[in-house]
Amino acid sequence: MNLYQNTTNDLNDQIEKSLSNKFGKTVKIISSKSIGGGCINSASKIETNIGPFFLKWNSTCEKDIFLKEAESLNELRKAVGDYLVIPRVFAAKEVGSSPGFLVQEYLKPRFSKVNDDEMLGRGLAFLHKYSNKNFGFYSNNYCGATIQKNDWTKSWCEFFSKNRLAFLLNLIQKERPLPTSEIRLYEKLLDRVPSLLPEKSVPVLIHGDLWSGNFMTSEKGPVLIDPASYYADREMEFAIITMFGGFSERFYRAYNEANPLTSDWKKRNSLYQLYHILNHYYLFGGGYRTQALNVAKLYL
Numbered sequence: 001m002n003l004y005q006n007t008t009n010d011l012n013d014q015i016e017k018s019l020s021n022k023f024g025k026t027v028k029i030i031s032s033k034s035i036g037g038g039c040i041n042s043a044s045k046i047e048t049n050i051g052p053f054f055l056k057w058n059s060t061c062e063k064d065i066f067l068k069e070a071e072s073l074n075e076l077r078k079a080v081g082d083y084l085v086i087p088r089v090f091a092a093k094e095v096g097s098s099p100g101f102l103v104q105e106y107l108k109p110r111f112s113k114v115n116d117d118e119m120l121g122r123g124l125a126f127l128h129k130y131s132n133k134n135f136g137f138y139s140n141n142y143c144g145a146t147i148q149k150n151d152w153t154k155s156w157c158e159f160f161s162k163n164r165l166a167f168l169l170n171l172i173q174k175e176r177p178l179p180t181s182e183i184r185l186y187e188k189l190l191d192r193v194p195s196l197l198p199e200k201s202v203p204v205l206i207h208g209d210l211w212s213g214n215f216m217t218s219e220k221g222p223v224l225i226d227p228a229s230y231y232a233d234r235e236m237e238f239a240i241i242t243m244f245g246g247f248s249e250r251f252y253r254a255y256n257e258a259n260p261l262t263s264d265w266k267k268r269n270s271l272y273q274l275y276h277i278l279n280h281y282y283l284f285g286g287g288y289r290t291q292a293l294n295v296a297k298l299y300l
Helices: 003-023 065-079 116-127 156-175 180-196 234-243 249-258 266-284 288-298
Strands: 029-035 042-048 051-058 089-093 100-105 141-143 146-148 204-206 215-218 221-224 230-232
Touching: 003 029, 003 042, 003 051, 003 089, 003 100, 051 065, 065 089, 065 100, 065 116, 065 141, 065 204, 116 204, 116 221, 116 249, 146 156, 146 266, 156 180, 156 230, 156 266, 180 288, 204 234, 230 234, 234 266, 266 288
Parallel strands: none
Antiparallel strands: 029 042, 042 051, 051 100, 089 100, 141 146, 204 230, 215 221
16 A cells, blocks of 8 residues: 555545544545645545535645635624525645645535625625724734734734734745845835725624635535634735635625725725735745835835
């Protein structure tokens, strides 16, 4: 038996044990079929004696990444009501001597329908009414493979400047150092953040990484997947939404009918995008450095 077979057998044993504990009866995996799981993790549809599940697994990622994703999914499920679908989490394990994994509800995909964009817009508007007293989250989590610092704060300006931009810039300096001149420019921008963002912001739950690849349509309706959730000013959600497109005018119209954005939200959109652009530079390097620098200069 080769290493791959050993790993697969151990993974299956761990999943069966976790699901058996969850459901209070013996669960056995009958078959497994690989499906698309993004650029970070392996993904499969597993058939068991009690029905199908969606499985994500990895042995080379941050050890607690699946636990943190499960935490985000569970928080989102509290907030969306019947407006959107959030996959139920049945098991999550951190990476150790065997791969880490996340077992979720399997949601059968379907082709998009005419009203899906409206449902997504209204659902997101409803999600953004689920509030908290402070900005942050119950623990640090991940945006893609990058750790997010989620220390609770009363001030959105403080949270965004310290926990998002400054924290990420410190990570970048350890992996892809920027020249002193660029660091000074970012330091100047950080000083200006309080004058660039609203004085009063409401902490609401956001998906945190909502681009077109992180939602799907299922037989139950629009589904949000792969979250990086925390409590933020809701405009932060639109940073990644607007970066890569994929959201129609019907989506925006439905959102604004249910929970209107302020008339000047686009003035801050590029500043919020800066976090995601810097994250892409941290992860991939290349032209994202110049793109981030150009955005920073817009606000100086």
